[in-house]
Amino acid sequence: MHHNNKIDNITGKPEVIMYYNSTKGGIHMVDQKCSVHSSSRRTTHLPMAVFFRVVDMACCNAQVIYESQSDVPKLKRLDFLKSIAENLNESNLMTRLHSTRLPRQILEKRNS
Secondary structure, X not given: OOOOOOEOOOOOOEHHHHHHHHHOHHHHHHHHHHHHOOOOOOOOOHHHHHHHHHHHHHHHHHHHHHHXXXXXXXXXXXXXXXXXXXXXXXXXXXXXXXXXXXOHHHHHHHHO
């Protein structure tokens, strides 16, 4: 895309730098959203760190797609993330509800 050495007359910076500066705002907004409510945990394993980052980016992208629909209510980021977590965990909770292999204390609470 930028194969020439054009320099901006006003700032004296190369065109590549000017283009980067004009488009970097979106990346900073995504990083800010992901850092406020992040799924990451402290880990020394690089694959886990990458996985947590991918989950954060996927949630950010999901919210953008969700909000692009005109007939849905606007949700705060934390509320949106909670609804995603609840929806992803719903089938696990239903399976656990009918399990007979739970510890006795949990089974007693469930039956009371």
